[in-house]
Amino acid sequence: MTEQSRTDSTDGNKRHYSHTLDLSKGKVEMVHGSGGKAMAQLIDELFLNAFSNPWLDEMNDQACFQLPAGRVVMATDSHVISPLFFPGGDIGCLSVHGTVNDVAMSGAVPKYLSAGFILEEGYPLADLQAIVTSMAVAAEEAGVYIVTGDTKVVERGKGDGCFITTTGIGVVPEGVSMGADRVTAGDKIIVSGSLGDHGVAIMSLRENLTFETTIESDTQSLNDLVAAMVEVVPDIHCLRDPTRGGLSATLNEIAQQSKVGMQVYETEIPVKPQVKAACEFLGLDPLFVANEGKLVAFCPAAKAEQLLAVMRAHPKGMDAAIIGDVIEDDLQFVQMQTAFGGNRMVDWINGEQLPRIC
Amino acid sequence: MKYVDEYRDGGLAREIAAKICAEATPERAYHFMEFCGGHTHAIFRYGIPDLLPDNVKMIHGPGCPVCVLPIPRLDAAIELAVTHGVTLCSYGDMLRVPGSRKRSLLKAKAEGADVRMVYSCMDALRIAQENPEKEVVFFAIGFETTTPPTALVINQAKKLGLKNFTVYCNHVLTPAAISNILESPEVRELGVLPLDGFVGPAHVSTVIGSQPYHYFAEEYQKPVVIAGFEPLDVLQAILMLVRQINEGRAEVENEFSRAVTYMGNSRAKQVVADTFELRRSFEWRGLGVVPYSALKIKDSLSEFDAEKRFIVNYRSTRENKSCECGAILRGVKSPRDCTLFGDPCTPENPLGSCMVSSEGACAAYYSYGRYQERTFATDQSHPAA
Numbered sequence: 001m002t003e004q005s006r007t008d009s010t011d012g013n014k015r016h017y018s019h020t021l022d023l024s025k026g027k028v029e030m031v032h033g034s035g036g037k038a039m040a041q042l043i044d045e046l047f048l049n050a051f052s053n054p055w056l057d058e059m060n061d062q063a064c065f066q067l068p069a070g071r072v073v074m075a076t077d078s079h080v081i082s083p084l085f086f087p088g089g090d091i092g093c094l095s096v097h098g099t100v101n102d103v104a105m106s107g108a109v110p111k112y113l114s115a116g117f118i119l120e121e122g123y124p125l126a127d128l129q130a131i132v133t134s135m136a137v138a139a140e141e142a143g144v145y146i147v148t149g150d151t152k153v154v155e156r157g158k159g160d161g162c163f164i165t166t167t168g169i170g171v172v173p174e175g176v177s178m179g180a181d182r183v184t185a186g187d188k189i190i191v192s193g194s195l196g197d198h199g200v201a202i203m204s205l206r207e208n209l210t211f212e213t214t215i216e217s218d219t220q221s222l223n224d225l226v227a228a229m230v231e232v233v234p235d236i237h238c239l240r241d242p243t244r245g246g247l248s249a250t251l252n253e254i255a256q257q258s259k260v261g262m263q264v265y266e267t268e269i270p271v272k273p274q275v276k277a278a279c280e281f282l283g284l285d286p287l288f289v290a291n292e293g294k295l296v297a298f299c300p301a302a303k304a305e306q307l308l309a310v311m312r313a314h315p316k317g318m319d320a321a322i323i324g325d326v327i328e329d330d331l332q333f334v335q336m337q338t339a340f341g342g343n344r345m346v347d348w349i350n351g352e353q354l355p356r357i358c
Numbered sequence: 359m360k361y362v363d364e365y366r367d368g369g370l371a372r373e374i375a376a377k378i379c380a381e382a383t384p385e386r387a388y389h390f391m392e393f394c395g396g397h398t399h400a401i402f403r404y405g406i407p408d409l410l411p412d413n414v415k416m417i418h419g420p421g422c423p424v425c426v427l428p429i430p431r432l433d434a435a436i437e438l439a440v441t442h443g444v445t446l447c448s449y450g451d452m453l454r455v456p457g458s459r460k461r462s463l464l465k466a467k468a469e470g471a472d473v474r475m476v477y478s479c480m481d482a483l484r485i486a487q488e489n490p491e492k493e494v495v496f497f498a499i500g501f502e503t504t505t506p507p508t509a510l511v512i513n514q515a516k517k518l519g520l521k522n523f524t525v526y527c528n529h530v531l532t533p534a535a536i537s538n539i540l541e542s543p544e545v546r547e548l549g550v551l552p553l554d555g556f557v558g559p560a561h562v563s564t565v566i567g568s569q570p571y572h573y574f575a576e577e578y579q580k581p582v583v584i585a586g587f588e589p590l591d592v593l594q595a596i597l598m599l600v601r602q603i604n605e606g607r608a609e610v611e612n613e614f615s616r617a618v619t620y621m622g623n624s625r626a627k628q629v630v631a632d633t634f635e636l637r638r639s640f641e642w643r644g645l646g647v648v649p650y651s652a653l654k655i656k657d658s659l660s661e662f663d664a665e666k667r668f669i670v671n672y673r674s675t676r677e678n679k680s681c682e683c684g685a686i687l688r689g690v691k692s693p694r695d696c697t698l699f700g701d702p703c704t705p706e707n708p709l710g711s712c713m714v715s716s717e718g719a720c721a722a723y724y725s726y727g728r729y730q731e732r733t734f735a736t737d738q739s740h741p742a743a
Contacts, residue, residue, distance in 0.1 A: 273359055280359065280362060331729075338368075340406075340409075340590075341371045342408035342409050343729065344402060344403060344404070344729070347725040350706060
């Protein structure tokens with residue numbers, strides 16, 4: 001497109017263009033980020049069409065909304081995953097799930113998102129549309145609205161198709177107070193399902209690593225699972241989604257922030273056989289591999305079985321398992337009893353296991 | 359996971375561990391060196407030390423290819439990428455090893471050099487085929503396990519008539535390193551390094567077979583048990599070594615009989631023999647100059663030898679004076695004996711090579727075994743304590 005494009009007329013906030021955007025063969029051009037009519041058309045015909053809601057439709061430079069009473073939570077996440085489409089998802093739904101989950105891990109109910117796009121000149125509009133549609137579906141499923149956004153275009157070779165940054169806002173229900181510093185010795189550690197699916201799904205597509213697997217990314221929003229958990233056990237001490245760095249990074253972060261140690265049991269940690277096998281031949285540890293649709297919960301031991309039952313009754317927590325205990329430890333070590341019988345540290349990941357995983 | 363889980367069975371592990379406890383004579387200590395980094399990794403990853411009685415100690419050997427590569431040769435690889443502007447391909451761990459002035463291949467990459475991580479040397483060959491305008495160098499490291507694939511790609515490159523592909527060969531030989539350790543003054547004269555037997559390499563032995571180890575068993579009277587890399591393999595090998603010691607035997611036994619034969623892989627050995635020849639001597643990090651311990655590309659294939667195509671400079675470098683990698687690679691010291699261990703030397707900020715690769719003793723100890731620190735101070739029976 002679209003030097004020829006022009007605004008012919010307006011109908012309220014709705015603008016009309018002489019040519020419609022060529023969503024089947026068109027490409028992202030520099031003008032789509034220049035602030036002119038081409039950009040307006042891209043926004044109208046692609047983003048507004050997909051995300052339409054009362055706040056976005058006002059087409060202001062900002063969204064203005066009311067929030068229910070309570071503490072407000074805000075989180076932001078940039079997504080640069082490669083490849084943009086992968087088994088089980090794409091950068092679009094991932095960018096919604098990632099931020100929804102970051103907000104939800106405070107126990108909050110996510111409400112609104114913003115979305116910033118950095119597009120590379122030449123990127124197919126058809127692919128962009130698929131990504132945007134996927135975002136819209138993910139937002140609807142999660143019950144959140146994308147209420148404001150931004151689009152920039154960079155020259156060919158200066159980006160990698162499409163980068164997306166989303167920011168989310170939510171409100172914490174009364175009586176819920178989670179934090180990474182609230183975990184105490186005696187708490188139980190619960191994971192909501194099998195670990196490593198997302199990382200292995202992405203790895204299977206990397207150009208120098210191609211291998212066939214039936215594993216799909218676990219990317220999904222967890223706010224409904226969190227809501228169910230919080231309703232029954234409001235006193236969950238902490239929730240965290242083990243994304244980059246996997247379970248090991250999450251456990252080590254919390255151990256440091258709460259100044260405790262952790263003891264987990266390898267036999268209790270759910271890992272799918274295909275993920276185990278892929279990690280085996282790639283020389284990876286499933287505990288280091290990224291997840292995009294799982295959470296780790298720390299809760300008082302007395303409530304653990306009750307919480308586990310709630311999680312297992314939810315479709316997104318069917319494979320939940322209690323994997324260990326929070327213990328007192330000045331050195332803040334995370335240890336694991338191996339299935340083999342010995343003990344070992346579960347340390348932070350070293351170096352880059354796989355770049356651009358989310 | 360079929361064919362893997364069977365070798366990680368906790369129940370069987372307890373049975374073998376109980377036998378080791380029952381059969382290890384309390385009056386004496388048993389010091390066994392696992393030569394391979396793969397074994398070192400398995401020992402820490404599965405928590406094997408927790409299953410052994412106090413008087414059975416594992417000493418970690420030099421069989422970590424990344425760890426034993428001397429800094430001048432790493433510096434030379436960095437120079438190939440930076441000064442000569444080649445596309446330098448190597449295995450992941452190698453990219454993170456700090457060379458002199460804390461430079462590494464990864465840092466060179468960040469500064470603009472074309473450094474690629476490959477999983478296989480075939481990937482390097484493919485990169486050369488797809489980028490005929492680029493000089494592609496495969497930075498080859500490793501023991502007998504990774505040598506046959508390197509030989510194959512050199513021959514493949516010749517078949518394809520590739521003009522832009524060379525190999526910077528740093529392949530080294532296991533038996534030469536074992537000899538060097540057994541001949542070291544610490545073992546022979548000073549008795550600093552009590553060494554009662556070896557857990558023999560797994561993958562290396564699939565290539566060279568069990569035959570080369572008989573010399574060590576006979577000449578030095580040290581039992582060798584070749585073991586697979588799974589934790590049950592390692593435990594079983596330790597039990598076999600304890601039994602040999604108790605019975606006064608010094609033999610080569612093959613625990614890894616599902617993959618290792620007496621003569622090894624004759625096709626692999628042949629392609630290696632056709633492609634490489636012995637270097638008169640080669641410097642190892644930690645072991646120093648070891649005669650006939652490494653391979654170079656034969657003159658008939660010199661067009662694929664990066665050391666022939668490019669002027670590769672070797673400048674001697676001084677290692678951090680406090681770094682104990684050398685002594686650790688010889689088994690004389692343990693990671694915890696190094697004053698740099700943990701602070702400032704960590705896997706994120708490795709000062710020495712043993713902290714870089716997951717097969718390095720320091721990295722394995724740091725990443726998996728550090729919880730033992732609580733008991734370390736009271737562990738007086740450690741060989742190097």
